Amino acid sequence: MKFAETGRKCQTQNTSVKRRAGLVVATAFVAAAALYAWAGPKDAADWPVLTAAHPVDVAHGAAGTPVLGDHAAYDLFSWMSFVALNSSPDGTVLGKTGDNETLWSSWMEDFQVLVTDGQTPPPWGTPMQVPAACKAVSGAQDVSRVISHTAKMHGVVGLFDQAQAGPLIDRNGAYVRYEILINAPMYDYIRDNGLYTQAGLNAFGQIDFPAGSLDTGQIGAIMVKAAWKVLGVGDDPTRFHVSRAYVVDEQANTCAPELLGLVGFHISTKTKSAPQWIWSTFEHVDNAPDKGEARPGGHYNFYDADCASRQPTSSCVPNALPETPWNPQNPGQYSVQVERVTPIDPQTAAMTASFQQALRDVNPNSVWANYMLVGTQYPQRPTDPTDPQGRPFPPYLANTTIETFLQGDTPPVSSSCIACHNRATATASAKPSDFTYILSRVTAKD
Amino acid sequence: MSIQPPSAFFDLSALLTGFTVQTLEFAQQSADFFGVFDEIYGSGHMAKLLSVYDAHVQAGDAPNDIGKAILDAGSPVEDTARALMAFWYLGQVAPLNDPENLQIPSGNHYAQALVWRAVQAHPTGVSTQQFGYWANPPAPLNDYL
Numbered sequence: 001m002k003f004a005e006t007g008r009k010c011q012t013q014n015t016s017v018k019r020r021a022g023l024v025v026a027t028a029f030v031a032a033a034a035l036y037a038w039a040g041p042k043d044a045a046d047w048p049v050l051t052a053a054h055p056v057d058v059a060h061g062a063a064g065t066p067v068l069g070d071h072a073a074y075d076l077f078s079w080m081s082f083v084a085l086n087s088s089p090d091g092t093v094l095g096k097t098g099d100n101e102t103l104w105s106s107w108m109e110d111f112q113v114l115v116t117d118g119q120t121p122p123p124w125g126t127p128m129q130v131p132a133a134c135k136a137v138s139g140a141q142d143v144s145r146v147i148s149h150t151a152k153m154h155g156v157v158g159l160f161d162q163a164q165a166g167p168l169i170d171r172n173g174a175y176v177r178y179e180i181l182i183n184a185p186m187y188d189y190i191r192d193n194g195l196y197t198q199a200g201l202n203a204f205g206q207i208d209f210p211a212g213s214l215d216t217g218q219i220g221a222i223m224v225k226a227a228w229k230v231l232g233v234g235d236d237p238t239r240f241h242v243s244r245a246y247v248v249d250e251q252a253n254t255c256a257p258e259l260l261g262l263v264g265f266h267i268s269t270k271t272k273s274a275p276q277w278i279w280s281t282f283e284h285v286d287n288a289p290d291k292g293e294a295r296p297g298g299h300y301n302f303y304d305a306d307c308a309s310r311q312p313t314s315s316c317v318p319n320a321l322p323e324t325p326w327n328p329q330n331p332g333q334y335s336v337q338v339e340r341v342t343p344i345d346p347q348t349a350a351m352t353a354s355f356q357q358a359l360r361d362v363n364p365n366s367v368w369a370n371y372m373l374v375g376t377q378y379p380q381r382p383t384d385p386t387d388p389q390g391r392p393f394p395p396y397l398a399n400t401t402i403e404t405f406l407q408g409d410t411p412p413v414s415s416s417c418i419a420c421h422n423r424a425t426a427t428a429s430a431k432p433s434d435f436t437y438i439l440s441r442v443t444a445k446d
Numbered sequence: 447m448s449i450q451p452p453s454a455f456f457d458l459s460a461l462l463t464g465f466t467v468q469t470l471e472f473a474q475q476s477a478d479f480f481g482v483f484d485e486i487y488g489s490g491h492m493a494k495l496l497s498v499y500d501a502h503v504q505a506g507d508a509p510n511d512i513g514k515a516i517l518d519a520g521s522p523v524e525d526t527a528r529a530l531m532a533f534w535y536l537g538q539v540a541p542l543n544d545p546e547n548l549q550i551p552s553g554n555h556y557a558q559a560l561v562w563r564a565v566q567a568h569p570t571g572v573s574t575q576q577f578g579y580w581a582n583p584p585a586p587l588n589d590y591l
């Protein structure tokens with residue numbers, strides 16, 4: 001088995017899940033994205049592997065088309081992607097230092113491609129401009145030093161509304177924040193083809209982002225969506241991947257430096273075998289209990305067993321939208337009581353346990369061992385002529401911090417990554433935008 | 447969590463409905479047609495139907511002969527088979543002893559009902575198509591089976 005130049009690996013044994021290890025294959029590397037594709041694993045002893053080499057696609061090998069609903073290869077793809085994207089740019093094994101700067105934190109934010117009239121998105125790798133509201137922050141110079149010192153993420157995090165829903169408010173009354181970043185193949189595709197203006201979108205043909213291909217070894221378009229909570233009373237920063245970032249409130253035009261903890265993480269990867277993309281979603285293990293399964297005395301980021309003792313019972317209904325108006329600046333807002341509606345698949349949980357153990361073997365204090373795979377949605381029949389969604393499995397998938405209010409299995413409102421993003425369009429004539437909503441937010445006319 | 451149906455359930459359902467086993471398996475992933483039928487129609491009837499089907503298979507009967515035999519078997523096997531066909535096609539089922547009490551057990555049973563595929567369309571309110579699909583003719587019927 002071969003690894004790319006900077007690959008690192010750490011192995012543990014887990015016979016229950018590694019028998020399908022040979023299903024994930026990748027080759028070559030993409031230097032522009034500082035992501036290295038992976039030349040393995042080829043046999044059962046090769047994983048879990050903590051390598052910065054990113055998987056390119058899922059291959060089904062001699063076994064042919066997998067049994068319907070067999071998600072092991074896709075879950076492995078998800079974990080390999082998670083490890084690769086969260087690895088340090090310096091090549092250190094993930095979590096060796098407990099926490100680390102991540103590869104994806106250097107990607108471009110979605111709003112960097114959403115320019116105004118007459119502007120062109122900056123070349124890949126251009127640092128983000130600090131918003132005016134943040135420059136005006138009292139002591140901003142100190143904030144800059146803090147960012148430079150931690151070097152976890154030089155971020156401006158502002159969004160708080162979830163997709164098709166409202167905000168998630170934590171137990172301290174703080175809003176969870178979200179950011180969307182894209183990798184170089186996706187960013188350059190938008191920039192090079194002029195898809196950052198409505199005129200450019202109209203003039204362009206079918207939007208078809210690059211797909212990761214085992215034939216070429218090239219990594220395709222990748223989007224990540226991160227959910228962050230402001231770390232405050234009751235939170236243990238040593239259990240989170242943390243980032244010191246400017247937190248912007250657009251409504252009030254304010255900005256504040258905050259220490260954030262990663263609580264949710266989507267990875268969406270376009271591959272040749274999955275033109276509907278592969279949708280991987282991870283969470284912090286302390287987020288929320290399964291419905292009705294809260295551990296007595298257990299601490300959760302978004303669930304309080306004593307909720308009714310400190311806020312109205314009506315606000316303790318699980319997964320209920322908070323009262324309006326939604327404004328992070330409003331004092332005394334009630335937290336959202338979160339429960340996981342659909343339990344994580346046992347096979348997925350077993351794979352997570354295997355990777356968590358590998359991470360602890362590297363460093364018992366690795367923050368990355370506190371994250372778990374919720375699931376992976378993928379197209380089972382990508383070319384089904386009756387279904388452009390490609391018969392996704394599982395039919396529904398939700399992250400308690402990103403689709404808090406859309407959990408469940410009710411069509412068409414419950415969360416399904418592919419079903420939702422299949423509706424994404426760009427331009428006034430609603431041209432399908434290849435499973436991204438970023439292009440639906442293009443406002444520049446020309 | 448629903449129980450994984452036996453393969454005979456899909457084989458028999460394919461025979462009765464004219465759809466492929468894979469199409470039925472996709473539907474079962476979203477809506478539990480197997481377990482819910484047993485729950486609402488009445489426990490044990492499905493097992494009896496499957497045992498009759500299995501006996502025909504073991505005897506080496508041709509598929510069309512098996513289907514005809516089952517649909518001519520009289521009550522309760524014939525009734526169960528027809529109720530199962532209706533459940534697959536319409537997503538609705540009634541208890542054997544309360545036939546007026548038709549139920550659509552879930553939104554997924556409604557959405558996955560085969561009638562939509564039989565007419566090359568999608569259920570009202572639930573579509574897997576992309577924006578603008580209505581400008582093009584649907585895929586051939588065979589692709590929906």
